[in-house]
Amino acid sequence: MNLTLRVWRQKNSQDKGHLEIYQANDINEDMSFLEMLDVVNEDLIKKDIEPIHFDHDCREGICGACSLVINGIPHGGKKGCTTCELRMRNFKDGDTITIEPFRAKAFPVIRDLMVDRSSLDRVMQAGGFVSVNTGGVPDANAIPIHKEISDKAMDAAACIGCGACVAACPNASAMLFVSAKVSHLATLPQGKVEREQRVRKMVAQMDIEGFGNCTNYYECEAVCPKEISVKSIAMMNREYMRALVK
Amino acid sequence: MKLESKVPSGPLAEKWDKHRFEMKLVNPANKRKYTVIVVGTGLAGASAAATMAELGYNVKNFCFQDSPRRAHSIGAQGGINAAKNYQNDGDSIWRLFFDTIKGGDFRSREANTYRLAQVSNNIIDQCAAQGVPFAREYGGLLANRSFGGAQVSRTFYARGQTGQQLLLGAYSALQRQIGLGKVQMFPRTEMLDLVLVDGHAKGIIIRDLVTGEISSHAADAVVLGTGGYGRVYNLSTMGLGCNVTAAYRAYKRGALFANPCYHQIHPTCIPHTGEYQSKLTLMSESLRNDGRIWVPKNKGDKRPPGEIPEEERDYYLERKYPSFGNLAPRDISSRSAKEVCDEGRGVGPTGYGVYLDFSEAIGRLGKKVISEKYGNLFDMYELINDEDPYQVPMRIYPASHYSMGGLWVDYNLMSNIPGLHVIGEANFSDHGANRLGASALMQGLADGYFVLPYTIGDYFARVGAQNITTDRPEFREAEEAVSAKIKKLMSIKGERTADSFHKALGEIMWEKAGLARNESGLKKALEEIATLKEEFWQNVKVLGSNESLNQTLEKAGRVADFLEFAEIFCYDALNREESCGAHFREEYQTKEGEALRNDKKFAYVSAWEYKGDGVKPELHKEELEFENVELATRSYK
Ligand SMILES: Cc1cc2nc3c(=O)[nH]c(=O)nc-3n(C[C@H](O)[C@H](O)[C@H](O)COP(=O)(O)OP(=O)(O)OC[C@H]3O[C@@H](n4cnc5c(N)ncnc54)[C@H](O)[C@@H]3O)c2cc1C
Numbered sequence: 001m002n003l004t005l006r007v008w009r010q011k012n013s014q015d016k017g018h019l020e021i022y023q024a025n026d027i028n029e030d031m032s033f034l035e036m037l038d039v040v041n042e043d044l045i046k047k048d049i050e051p052i053h054f055d056h057d058c059r060e061g062i063c064g065a066c067s068l069v070i071n072g073i074p075h076g077g078k079k080g081c082t083t084c085e086l087r088m089r090n091f092k093d094g095d096t097i098t099i100e101p102f103r104a105k106a107f108p109v110i111r112d113l114m115v116d117r118s119s120l121d122r123v124m125q126a127g128g129f130v131s132v133n134t135g136g137v138p139d140a141n142a143i144p145i146h147k148e149i150s151d152k153a154m155d156a157a158a159c160i161g162c163g164a165c166v167a168a169c170p171n172a173s174a175m176l177f178v179s180a181k182v183s184h185l186a187t188l189p190q191g192k193v194e195r196e197q198r199v200r201k202m203v204a205q206m207d208i209e210g211f212g213n214c215t216n217y218y219e220c221e222a223v224c225p226k227e228i229s230v231k232s233i234a235m236m237n238r239e240y241m242r243a244l245v246k
Numbered sequence: 247m248k249l250e251s252k253v254p255s256g257p258l259a260e261k262w263d264k265h266r267f268e269m270k271l272v273n274p275a276n277k278r279k280y281t282v283i284v285v286g287t288g289l290a291g292a293s294a295a296a297t298m299a300e301l302g303y304n305v306k307n308f309c310f311q312d313s314p315r316r317a318h319s320i321g322a323q324g325g326i327n328a329a330k331n332y333q334n335d336g337d338s339i340w341r342l343f344f345d346t347i348k349g350g351d352f353r354s355r356e357a358n359t360y361r362l363a364q365v366s367n368n369i370i371d372q373c374a375a376q377g378v379p380f381a382r383e384y385g386g387l388l389a390n391r392s393f394g395g396a397q398v399s400r401t402f403y404a405r406g407q408t409g410q411q412l413l414l415g416a417y418s419a420l421q422r423q424i425g426l427g428k429v430q431m432f433p434r435t436e437m438l439d440l441v442l443v444d445g446h447a448k449g450i451i452i453r454d455l456v457t458g459e460i461s462s463h464a465a466d467a468v469v470l471g472t473g474g475y476g477r478v479y480n481l482s483t484m485g486l487g488c489n490v491t492a493a494y495r496a497y498k499r500g501a502l503f504a505n506p507c508y509h510q511i512h513p514t515c516i517p518h519t520g521e522y523q524s525k526l527t528l529m530s531e532s533l534r535n536d537g538r539i540w541v542p543k544n545k546g547d548k549r550p551p552g553e554i555p556e557e558e559r560d561y562y563l564e565r566k567y568p569s570f571g572n573l574a575p576r577d578i579s580s581r582s583a584k585e586v587c588d589e590g591r592g593v594g595p596t597g598y599g600v601y602l603d604f605s606e607a608i609g610r611l612g613k614k615v616i617s618e619k620y621g622n623l624f625d626m627y628e629l630i631n632d633e634d635p636y637q638v639p640m641r642i643y644p645a646s647h648y649s650m651g652g653l654w655v656d657y658n659l660m661s662n663i664p665g666l667h668v669i670g671e672a673n674f675s676d677h678g679a680n681r682l683g684a685s686a687l688m689q690g691l692a693d694g695y696f697v698l699p700y701t702i703g704d705y706f707a708r709v710g711a712q713n714i715t716t717d718r719p720e721f722r723e724a725e726e727a728v729s730a731k732i733k734k735l736m737s738i739k740g741e742r743t744a745d746s747f748h749k750a751l752g753e754i755m756w757e758k759a760g761l762a763r764n765e766s767g768l769k770k771a772l773e774e775i776a777t778l779k780e781e782f783w784q785n786v787k788v789l790g791s792n793e794s795l796n797q798t799l800e801k802a803g804r805v806a807d808f809l810e811f812a813e814i815f816c817y818d819a820l821n822r823e824e825s826c827g828a829h830f831r832e833e834y835q836t837k838e839g840e841a842l843r844n845d846k847k848f849a850y851v852s853a854w855e856y857k858g859d860g861v862k863p864e865l866h867k868e869e870l871e872f873e874n875v876e877l878a879t880r881s882y883k
């Protein structure tokens with residue numbers, strides 16, 4: 001198939017940036033979206049045009065590196081699917097596809113489609129952990145955990161930290177990301193010990209980084225490639241209230 | 247050069263304890279006088295950086311991704327081994343040790359492998375304490391599954407995302423230390439050289455991948471946890487950024503590269519479909535717990551799988567290896583798949599594929615159970631292939647996956663360069679000629695949480711804190727060399743992209759140094775690589791500037807190193823005139839086509855020393871001594 005791409009090009013964080021139009025010809029439907037961009041890039045290089053820069057690594061939906069807003073939707077809108085997993089069979093010959101970076105105050109663009117998401121790491125540094133040092137911990141089976149509880153923790157822990165939730169939110173809120181970590185740890189006995197501190201510190205850091213508030217649009221849940229539920233936001237709100245009254 | 251493994255004396259089971267007692271310690275108050283550089287934030291790097299910071303050392307941690315959480319370890323799916331014997335099925339430290347040594351076809355160091363089995367149990371405890379949501383049984387205790395090369399069920403897992411959950415555990419420990427100011431994190435940086443001061447590793451040169459700035463960092467020791475070199479084949483199950491650069495540049499500074507030809511080709515990956523392909527997706531080995539592998543009995547049988555009756559199917563692993571069946575080790579399973587496809591019995595559009603069929607298991611256990619165990623893998627398969635594996639069997643084929651070889655290290659995980667330590671997939675130490683499933687995660691975390699933090703203290707205590715600074719000439723010289731190389735890449739302005747060279751290299755390696763190798767093929771490969779390398783340095787095309795974010799420049803630098811590294815790989819494969827584990831030399835096989843080892847001549851570690859560009863590296867040997875296991879012919883029949 002042949003496609004027309006409208007791609008965001010921006011030299012660096014200072015540059016204003018603009019959309020460029022490129023043709024993607026002879027695209028095979030089994031290609032991934034990023035493989036399609038690889039093909040376009042090889043072509044651009046041949047024409048002495050610098051390739052389109054985008055983040056990626058694992059290319060199987062787990063590292064959270066790939067991003068891209070495709071036709072207005074982070075990761076392109078296929079349910080439970082990252083950009084790198086998205087296949088070209090979801091498009092048709094003659095389509096025009098607009099490709100832009102994740103946009104949020106806390107995610108400055110550094111080049112083309114690449115953004116700086118280190119704000120998410122800093123939120124984790126504030127409290128996204130259990131404070132145990134290496135060694136001196138109890139046997140792993142010393143604390144039995146109900147299967148349902150551990151499954152629930154795993155559902156939240158599946159977050160890949162891509163930031164699509166932020167990019168999709170009209171307020172650029174990181175609530176789904178933060179609440180996934182808060183829920184994962186607050187659900188498990190190992191994480192319960194520090195639950196109040198954790199939620200307080202992570203929420204405070206989230207504000208410092210310039211993420212917006214959650215006003216229940218739930219766009220985050222719709223685009224989350226790991227289908228993390230907004231129930232974790234409700235849980236985090238409860239955790240937060242609990243921490244405030246403590 | 248004499249390679250000293252520094253394996254402590256005494257009975258196997260007591261070596262590590264004894265060694266821990268004999269090692270020198272750094273007084274807790276003095277630890278803050280030492281700075282250590284850790285390159286890599288995978289399981290090995292992140293666990294080491296966090297643990298050393300907890301102990302009080304100052305840590306500088308580097309990775310090329312935008313966040314430490316995205317290291318390639320995140321992609322591991324199936325599980326992690328430990329000798330807990332929670333299933334009461336006869337497991338023990340000794341059995342895990344023995345399985346690992348045997349799985350590695352008796353080409354690893356006994357003492358290292360034993361220690362790995364010993365600390366395996368601590369890893370599971372540590373991860374559980376961090377809040378890693380391991381799979382559990384209804385009674386609330388941890389669940390296990392089986393992996394290849396073992397007859398006990400000792401693999402712990404978190405759905406099909408075990409690597410992700412373990413890495414997020416290590417990452418959370420690391421984030422905590424960053425928050426506490428004990429670790430300084432440098433994401434989006436690439437190590438481009440190692441700096442030696444008076445023969446000791448005391449720093450690195452990095453390129454800031456956003457600004458292009460080249461800078462020096464000094465420390466009292468350097469740790470590489472930079473992962474494997476599987477992308478020397480271009481197509482592999484690894485992340486696209488995985489590279490050999492850090493290890494290779496350390497090699498050029500004198501570190502020995504051990505057993506480069508031991509590289510694992512994983513049997514269960516989604517087959518190759520076209521020119522454009524950038525990666526081969528793994529379908530975890532855990533699937534072989536319930537999936538049955540087969541091809542049609544008859545050549546060229548193109549009927550859809552559902553129309554091929556039972557008696558016309560060949561469940562070749564079950565037929566050839568009745569006691570291990572579909573859970574035969576990876577090297578054997580991969581080779582068997584190639585064999586049946588070479589016979590013309592392969593399936594799928596290219597004929598290079600075999601079926602992995604769940605219909606029997608779905609019938610026996612129900613779709614729900616299967617989906618609980620493997621749901622995310624089935625979804626991933628469907629996203630990629632547009633076929634529902636609950637309905638039709640998966641099609642799989644072997645792909646480059648894991649590097650058993652790596653920089654040579656002694657029992658302390660220190661290379662032959664004092665101060666340079668190497669952990670995780672980047673070293674060569676524990677898996678011999680073939681790694682068993684679920685053992686890489688175990689090794690990465692063993693090295694990072696429980697081995698290196700002790701052994702590095704011994705090095706520090708011996709040499710003392712030296713307060714090396716980056717204004718020394720050694721740093722300037724290395725920075726200049728790095729800049730010159732970058733300038734050269736930028737100035738060629740040729741016609742061909744780095745990607746295209748990478749693909750060409752991958753084809754040479756896959757054809758001639760892949761699943762099966764022979765003397766004439768390897769010699770031919772060496773010639774072809776040399777020609778390709780020459781062309782690269784005359785014809786590669788790198789656009790843009792080196793003073794900005796430039797992915798084509800990054801790629802070109804990595805491909806340049808792969809081109810040189812591929813040569814040591816082939817020299818090693820050529821030298822090793824035997825078949826062992828993943829290294830299958832066609833000249834050395836039994837009548838039944840099984841690997842034929844030559845223990846008299848080759849029971850040694852090959853460690854290669856750099857001798858200059860385009861010159862054959864020099865081979866050093868570390869003889870392997872087996873005091874506790876008998877060198878037997880591996881049998882999984
Ligand atoms: C798809 C897949 C599934 C797997 N499943 C399993 C499994 O189920 N069980 C199992 O035991 N093993 C599994 N493995 C193997 C296992 O995941 C790896 O061997 C292991 O995670 C490697 O960890 P590591 O810490 O050594 O390196 P990596 O995780 O590869 O980390 C390397 C780090 O080094 C950094 N780095 C590299 N070069 C440089 C440089 N020049 N400058 C700066 N930083 C650099 C990277 O940024 C990264 O942080 C799997 C592997 C793959 C590919």
Ligand code: FES
Nearest residue numbers: 057059064066084
């Ligand atoms: S590249 Fe890793 S999730 Fe897409």
